[in-house]
Amino acid sequence: MTSRRELKNYAKQAMSGKYGILILAFVAVQALALISSMISSALFPGEETIDIVLSYAFTFILTLLINVVAAGMNYMYLNIARGKVYSLNDLFYFYRHHPDRVIVAGFFMAVLNLLTMLPYTIYSNANLPGEDASVEVLITWLYTGVVLMIVGMIVYQILVIPLEMTYYILADKPELKSTEAMKESLEMMHGNFGRYLMLKISFIPLMFLSVFTFYIALLWIFPYMAMTEVMFYRDLTGELKVQKEEEERMARDYVNPMFDSYSRNEQPQEDQTHPQHFGNVTGESSTVYYENNKDNVSSGNKETGDIEHNSWENTEMQDDLRSQTNAEEKHDQYNTEKNDMQSTQTQTAPKEEEDNEPKPWDEYFNSL
Incomplete structure (x- = not known):
């Protein structure tokens, strides 16, 4: 399995040079969520129970529709991570390919979110302080509401972790139904729950540091988190292992x-x-041949033993005669070569020329 540091490094590599479109896609999804909340508040501005219930119901429906766009963003992130062609049109991918699958899966997750946030919702609306409430009452109400909200979010994140891979599976397998994709996500996350939880917790320090940038850094942190989750999914499917081997x-x-x-x-x-x-090929066949013909070979050896003994003595005598004959032939050949060399030297030696020219003293002796 790939470590958290390697997953984050792969996420940074995939995001390099693409921050603009990633931030734009994130802002588009968050803007749709904000617009839906504003529309819900505008349509049901009352503080009565019926208005509150209708407001939540309307927001719930809009959330399901926005989840289809959010799932499309996951599809775009997958394309970027795999080096495929991508664009903002990927946000509407699931609207063109069976959006009911994402709506059903999103409905289950939204119900789970509603149940985990129900204590905060009830407390914040039932214990709303009046206009004449003291500062201490307001602080207590605010503190309790924040604690309930944080607890509800943590519980929701823990419960929804086994289903986090659902949208990625639906993107890769259009033929699957939403229930089958959720079941496959449960199987895929079995044994990886702790790894994924620690991966999400590792981004908390960055979120705290974003306070010093007036939360502007969240525009980079949230896409970074989403891309790291994509790499986690690719690690579960074995894609990252193949990519590392190729690298x-x-x-x-x-x-x-x-x-x-x-x-x-x-x-x-x-x-x-x-x-x-x-040897591996022929060794086995030769062994089998020997085992099959072992009796024949042993009997043949017994029959031919005497003949081999007699032929050995004759062969030894013949070898001695051949060695003597070869020695004599070599000696004669040596003498012949020696005589040939001497005759060659004699023929090639220059003959002395006779000196027949007259000498000065010959005249003197002739005069006498």
Whole structure:
């Protein structure tokens, strides 16, 4: 399994150079949620129970429709993580491909959210302080409401973790129904609950630090979280493992381009020419042949033993005669070569020329 640091590094690499469209998609989804809340407040401004119930019902319906767009954002993030073509039109992908699947899955999650936030909703509306309430009462009401809201959000996040992969599965498998996708998400997250929870907790320090940027940094933090979750999904499906192996192969080719080509060409040659492979093939057949013909071989050895003994003595005598004959022939050949060399030297030696020219003293002796 890939560590949290590696998942975040892969998320940063995928987001590099694409922050504009990622932030724009996030802002679009949040703007739709804000607009739905404003419309609900405008349509049901009263503080009576009927107005509150209708306001929540209307907001609930709008939330289901907005979840289809949010699921489309997850589809766009998947395309970016995989290096595929992407655009803002991906936000409406599920509206064009069976939106009912996302609506059913979103309905289940929305009901779960409603139940976990119900204590906060009841308390904040039933114990609303009046206009003449003291500051202490307002602070107590506000403090209790914030605590209930935070607790409800934490409980919801914990309960919904096993279903977090549903939208990604629906994006990858359009033929699946929403219930089948949720079931597959439960199976996929089995044994990975703690890893995913720690992954989400690891972003809390960044959220606290965003206070110093007047929460402007959240425009980068939330897309960063979403892309890291996409990488977590790809890790569960095995895509990241394949990607890492491909990156290692490319790095090896960059360092030594001849390595892979040599290894690919070397393996077939070893299979054809290496003695070990030949021995593995022929060794078994020769063993089987020996076992099947062991009796015949032993009987044949007994019958031919005497003949081999007699032939060995004759062969030894013949070898001695051959060695003597070869020695004599070599000696004669040596003498013949020696005589030939001497005759060649005699023929090639320059003959002395006779000196027949007259000498000065010959005249003197002739005069006498």
